[in-house]
Amino acid sequence: MKFLRNKATVVPLVAITATLALGVPHAGAQNLLEMLFGGGVKRAPQGEFPPPPPKYKPKAPATTGGAKISSPSYYTYKADRLVRIDFSTLTATAQPATPQDAAFVPTATGTAFRDAIAGLGDYELYAEPDVAKALIAYYSANPDFIWVTGSGPNNRAQDAVRVLGEAASYGLTPADYTVQVPTTSASPADANAQLKELVRFEMALSARVLRYAHDAQNGRVEPNRITGYYDFPAKPLDLVGVLKTLAHTQEVRTYLESRHPQNPEYQALRVELESLQASAENEIVVDPKLVLKPGETSPELPKLLKLIARDLDDEMGGAYGAVLARFAASEVYVPDLVPVIKAVQQKQGMKGDGVIGPRTVAALAGTSKADRLLKVQVALEELRWLPSDLGSPRVFINQPAFTASYIDNGQEQLKTRAVIGRTTNQTAFFYDQIKQVDFHPYWGVPQSIIVNEMLPRLRNDPGYLDRAGYEVTDAKGTRIPSSAVNWGAYGSKIPYNVRQQPSEANALGELKILFPNKHAIYMHDTPQKAFFKKDMRALSHGCVRLQDPRGMAAAVLGTSVDYVAEKLKHGHSSEDVTRNIPVYVAYFTAWPDMSGKVEYFDDVYDRDSRLKQALDATEAVRSPSI
Structure with missing residues (x-):
């Protein structure tokens, strides 16, 4: 028997011929067309729908026909306001305002410190609220200098000031950590003034060191305040503990530098930053956002032609x-x-469509120095949101690169093309743990897709889901016919769950890799293989589609592709991932390959500029801090 095949189904050609010859009712024809061209299923539902229980009698239509579920939004970033540090709780008496730490051992400068506190009465020093709180807590319990010995700054202070002055090498702003270092004076007549200057230097340096330690470990901005697409857990930092450690070590540089991420990617980005800072601007700079079609005009075109x-x-x-x-x-x-343009595009490995866009410009002109600097600085900031040790093995998805990699023992064992969310359905930036692989999975349709995309059709065609191989269940898990639901009664809150059965037409393809998260994002196969041939692959509803899902499943399960193929022969099943494998659903427009070479990518969601706005807002708050 001959079959007519497409992505969605396999239909006997004889059946089609008979249908066309004899004629069918309209509904049957509709069913057949859906099977052929999208919406049909290879595997029929098991059993019949039970009759709808009484509570599912049609309800009066609601006035919510246009309701939608909106995507997360971007916010105007607001940095925490600085506060003036209140030194009034520190006293010059023998007894501190709070109990002394049991480990505190006064030094010869202890008495001098207590005498010097009076010089803080009118001192205006501003800091972040948590820094101000930690500063008072530490010095109340440990009333002594950290950074001063005798009549001037000690070696510990000199090392700290040097590290703060090198902040630019980490993509930080040195002005955020500037401290005025006092000059040493041996004149007894200036003793009181000198002591006042020293205690103010002590407090200013401690405040800026705490800011630096926080920025190095956590970043300068709170990412979750930028957008709902960012989802990062807090990274606790004991600021009082930082001062305690610095008070008892001479290895100040080593300690402060250890607050930065300790992974090869961070170091490679630092090397790239240093190289960029020392380099000259590109000889020919072309607008990186240029889009030019045949027949159109742009002053940027002669620049491109000169490069070619x-x-x-x-x-x-x-x-x-x-x-x-x-x-x-x-x-x-x-x-x-x-x-000419088509030939150049094809030579660069792109589809030769003759349309000049950002990828063509980047291939010919490279990325401008200013743009590369911003991308690297942004990448360094974003890396501070992640764990210092990224883990091994791990899965790393870089959305702007449209790739997903499995990395183990410093080697990229697998790298596959990926499809990410459209600009209207963006993929979030977060990290999690891989838990499970589902073979021939069901697809639990997200509420946003039910409401925004299915509901308009269901209001006119309530039986659509029944025919298309979807199951509808209520909150108790009871399955009901889609045709029995009065879909017109609902707006953005649908009291039903919808899932698509395993089939060749299933949106998830033959397997999915789960890492449970509130964004309902996971990696999966797809029947839409043609998407992987495209250069720009922001094409999904938000999940990550893989060109080689079997290879990724085998990697995370610690097994072979043959094993995965055998599992797929036996229908729907699930297998837990027993190892600890973090997955990073990341967003880096500058990222080093495994050799350390930094590659640059288009900012498909325009997130770099939003992070730059947040950094600028932070700088604006900090600038008058001393």
């Missing part, structure tokens, strides 16, 4: 040299230039 002509090889020169010479100064993208 500069780098012509013999083959390209023979084919297109004369055309480039003739139109070198043209700002109009004339038809004669289209074959």
